[in-house]
Amino acid sequence: MQLVNKERQRKIRHELLTEAPNEGTPxxxxxxxxxxxxxLLRLPPELRNRIYELVLSVGQINVCYKKWEHKSRASRSGQRSTEAVVEGGFYCRILDKKQDPWKTSPSHHHPNVAPPRSGSSHVKYQQGMALLSSVCRQLYNETVLLPYALNVWSFESNHVMERLLLKEKRLPRPHRRAIRMLYTPSVLTVAVEKAFGNLEVLLLQGGVRMTRVEVVKGEGKAVLWEVQHRWWKEEGRK
Structure with a gap:
């Protein structure tokens, strides 16, 4: 049943990404x-796109994972049982575009509750980023991929990234392919790089910046990565 539901969800997403419903249908x-x-929808497309960009371009979206918390409790028979008390799961933080995500460690508050403020180090926690896409079909079609294309993406760790993309497959293919710039703790594996598909810039935790370059090789094209070093330090000086 779970596989059937996932297949149905995939078909629904694919249908919503089409331009418009068929003529004569409700x-x-x-x-x-x-x-x-x-x-909003009566505005010219150029103005709508500018509004979408202002609303959905937040800088950097940092994906984290909070483990489920359990508490042991003694039963009446004297045996100890384990009970889940705090839900875990994936959640995201909004960081500045040029901020090093690994110098701002997640405090792992509950994904549905914003953590208390602590001076300038407060980070905005979000559970949903693309609220416009749920309003109607046209807004979904026009905005659902923009948070992925307009922002830098980063992950708490390689394990979190692989779990989201490969193990649990939380991001549909169009969403993954819309991401252009990624901050990553280390060089991507072949499987992860293939899952993204259209990455243009990688920034590694050690400060190495890698830019995708396509070159002609024989009768086809080859993909190379141009490497620059100490990117974080250079950005900090500006």
Missing amino acids: EREIYDLNRNTSP
Whole structure:
């Protein structure tokens, strides 16, 4: 049943990424009604895109994982049982675009509750980034991939990245392929690099910046990575 549900969700996402519903369907009537009555959707596409960019370009999205917390409790029979008391899971933090994500360690508060402020080191925690996409089909079509394309992405660790992408497959292919710039603790494995697909810039934890370059090789093209060093230090001087 779980596999069937995942396949159905994949088909729904693929259908929502198409331009518009078919003519003569109830979905098309709602689509046209929203397009004709919404002040936002009636704006020219250029203005809408600028608004989307201002709203969804937040800098850096740092993906973290909080383990489930358990507490042992004695039962009436004297035996000890384990009970989950705090939920865990993936969550994200908003950081500055040029901020080193590994110098701002996550404190692992509950994903649904923002941590208390502690001076200038406070980091904004978010559970959902693309709230515009859930309003209607046209907004979904126009905005669902923008948080991935407009922002730098980073992960708490390679383990968290591989678990999200490869093991649990939380990010659909169009979303992964929209990411262009990634901060990563180390060089990506072949499987992870293939999962992203369209990365243009990698910034490693040690300060090495790698830029994707395509060169002509024989009758085809080859992908090379141009390497620069000490990127964090150089950015800090500016």
